[in-house]
Amino acid sequence: MGSWQYVVLWAYVAHTALVRGESPVLPSTKYISLNPTQTTISLEKPYCSSSTAAMVYLYVVQNGATNTAVSDANIILNTTFTSSSGGKSQPYLADKFTNPQCVNFPDLSTLNVSTLVSGVLANYIVRVGGNVDCLTDPNFSGICNPPLQTGTSYRFKYVYANAGVKQFETDWSPAISTITAKTSSTIDTWPGRRSGGMIVLTSILSVLLFFLLLGFIGMVVASLTVGSSSGGDIKTYDTRISHKAPAVPQASADPVYSTTHEYSPHPEA
Template sequence: DLPLSSLLALTVPRAQNLRPQIANPKLATNNPTLTTIALEKPFCVFDDSLSPGSSYMVYLYAMADSASTVSSAVTDNSSKPLNTTFQDTNGGQLGPYRVALFNVPNCGSPPLLADVVNMKKVSDVLKQYLFRVGDDVTCLYDPNFSGVCNPPLDEDTTYRFKYLLVDVVAGVVKDQTLWSDPMKTLKQTSTIDTWPGRRSGGMIVITSILSTLIFLLVVGFLASIFFFVMASRETSTETTHESQTTQQAVPTSQGKRRVHPG
């Protein structure tokens, strides 16, 4: 019943050998979406780096996969985490930006997947177990927002993610995971390329047949209108001819005299 990240940590305890994982489909059935990607939180990932009496936070960074060729560094020369934002990096296109920070997940009592079926516990399990990147639709446009902004991701775009363990008192990074494998947001179906060169042969044949049938239906419809109009004209002509014939005046008898009795 342990989360997948906990099981991984049992065999690979060092954070440097781990990558952020996409959320278990049992918990996030619609993932990724057009603008969000849900990740597992790093349970039991940083335990080897925790020192008693210190205060730690987990920082999550994201970047577009295309930005990895520019720079993927998330610390400066003094091992301090970068404070780059979504706006600074053009949504991760120019390099990593800080998505969120949260408490180190408690490895001693991770959420149980079995609790997902319990309607009273499912919300709490999801909050403990998952973090959804791109979940804040207002922070970019709120002038009073002062926290770390986690705005919607771009659709049809590939991203990578990284977790950092930060000593918040010293302000330095104590440990970090590898960058995640590429994860891609969905694409709007209305924007899918329908150019014939991008479709299969079967789709092209079906499209051609449907186009032909539509053309024949239009031709048949126009032909029926034409014959209906012609038939109406012929009926009108025949009626007029019969009317003129039957309305001819009956000739009166001429030369007929009245005979008066003598």
């Protein structure tokens, strides 16, 4: 064997050892700002790690589990989330994808283009806990990757395989924890550091006060409207009171005039 062949052989061995030693890592916060979340953990896909394996399998186990086997006689295990109690008893298969090659590395500089973000991230990361309905959907097919538990530590491993036969696997990653959800009593509601219950009560009272104020304004407007309409109409009343002069009694001494008299054209002198 020539010297150049030894160089190639040692380079291959060194590369294989390096790949086997690599473990899944979190992507840069420059590209994924909120990670982990309460129920998900995003990992970088292993670009430029192997050119021989066709598929990469991602296994998940809760930190502290004693059984960490992912294969049996180099045949990869298809342990599910349910059968492993969410990774408590042993690792479960969370995802599988085509082995990513260096020539297909996503262009991360295009992440500022809104129409390209979804496709670039799908090629760059694998999201553990991304299937929300796979446990409850009876028609779901494929690998179930349900949400992770809040405030729980997990470890991850990549397994490279061809037709279900393992070629090699990485080390388990360091423990990575999901975010712990805060209870309402621990929410900092400065000023006053009010509890979550007090915030809810204050919100309800504020809404009720708004409706009371709205009703008061409505009553004022209605009263002003009625007042203006009653002042503009002038009502007239027809008084039918008749005053009859009292009869004056006629004295006996008063002369009596007759309305009837004779007219003579030739009165006597």
